Amino acid sequence: DAGITQSPRHKVTETGTPVTLRCHQTENHRYMYWYRQDPGHGLRLIHYSYGVKDTDKGEVSDGYSVSRSKTEDFLLTLESATSSQTSVYFCAISRGGGDYNEQFFGPGTRLTVL
Amino acid sequence: GQQVMQIPQYQHVQEGEDFTTYCNSSTTLSNIQWYKQRPGGHPVFLIQLVKSGEVKKQKRLTFQFGEAKKNSSLHITATQTTDVGTYFCPGGGAGNNRKLIWGLGTSLAVNP
Numbered sequence: 001d002a003g004i005t006q007s008p009r010h011k012v013t014e015t016g017t018p019v020t021l022r023c024h025q026t027e028n029h030r031y032m033y034w035y036r037q038d039p040g041h042g043l044r045l046i047h048y049s050y051g052v053k054d055t056d057k058g059e060v061s062d063g064y065s066v067s068r069s070k071t072e073d074f075l076l077t078l079e080s081a082t083s084s085q086t087s088v089y090f091c092a093i094s095r096g097g098g099d100y101n102e103q104f105f106g107p108g109t110r111l112t113v114l
Numbered sequence: 115g116q117q118v119m120q121i122p123q124y125q126h127v128q129e130g131e132d133f134t135t136y137c138n139s140s141t142t143l144s145n146i147q148w149y150k151q152r153p154g155g156h157p158v159f160l161i162q163l164v165k166s167g168e169v170k171k172q173k174r175l176t177f178q179f180g181e182a183k184k185n186s187s188l189h190i191t192a193t194q195t196t197d198v199g200t201y202f203c204p205g206g207g208a209g210n211n212r213k214l215i216w217g218l219g220t221s222l223a224v225n226p
Contacts, residue, residue: 092157103157
């Protein structure tokens with residue numbers, strides 16, 4: 001799966017605490033993405049990155065920030081976790097060129113905010 | 115904004131029956147991709163279609179991209195229990211094909 005790992009795989013936290021999720025890739029692909037997946041909503045893009053220190057917002061970015069200081073790592077931070085951020089979070093990378101931009105996903109992080 | 119709609123949302127079939135899911139976009143797409151997600155798993159890339167009217171096959175799976183590049187279909191012949199999962203058809207918006215527009219997917223259950 002394109003050498004993508006996510007950590008932690010499971011986390012339970014309390015409302016109001018900051019949380020950072022890490023996505024790590026081993027193949028130096030330029031594009032990286034953070035999604036959340038909830039029943040009835042499918043996959044929704046939170047933020048994405050098109051290079052080191054180059055990031056942009058997705059459709060559900062409120063309450064989230066990201067950083068990419070190295071090609072291989074893309075961090076997602078919940079600044080002050082809320083129960084509505086309980087979800088499964090997927091990181092993805094895109095390694096296609098030109099018209100081919102298939103995405104490859106990490107195993108996901110299941111986050112529960114109490 | 116751009117949307118991708120998939121129908122049906124759920125489908126139950128008997129093993130051996132055929133299955134088809136359809137995707138419709140509100141806008142013209144630069145490409146469309148298909149992914150499969152097994153229960154408890156992550157989405158796995160199946161195929162990408164780029165050309166108008168394109169048809170591609172993978173064993174029992176047939177993928178089509180519409181002539182207007184606004185719709186697509188996935189047909190599975192003689193379903194097996196290994197086909198269980200949710201199928202997604204995110205599309206690439208024209209001019210910005212690095213971001214995909216995801217629908218809700220079609221969940222397929224196969225009764226043995």
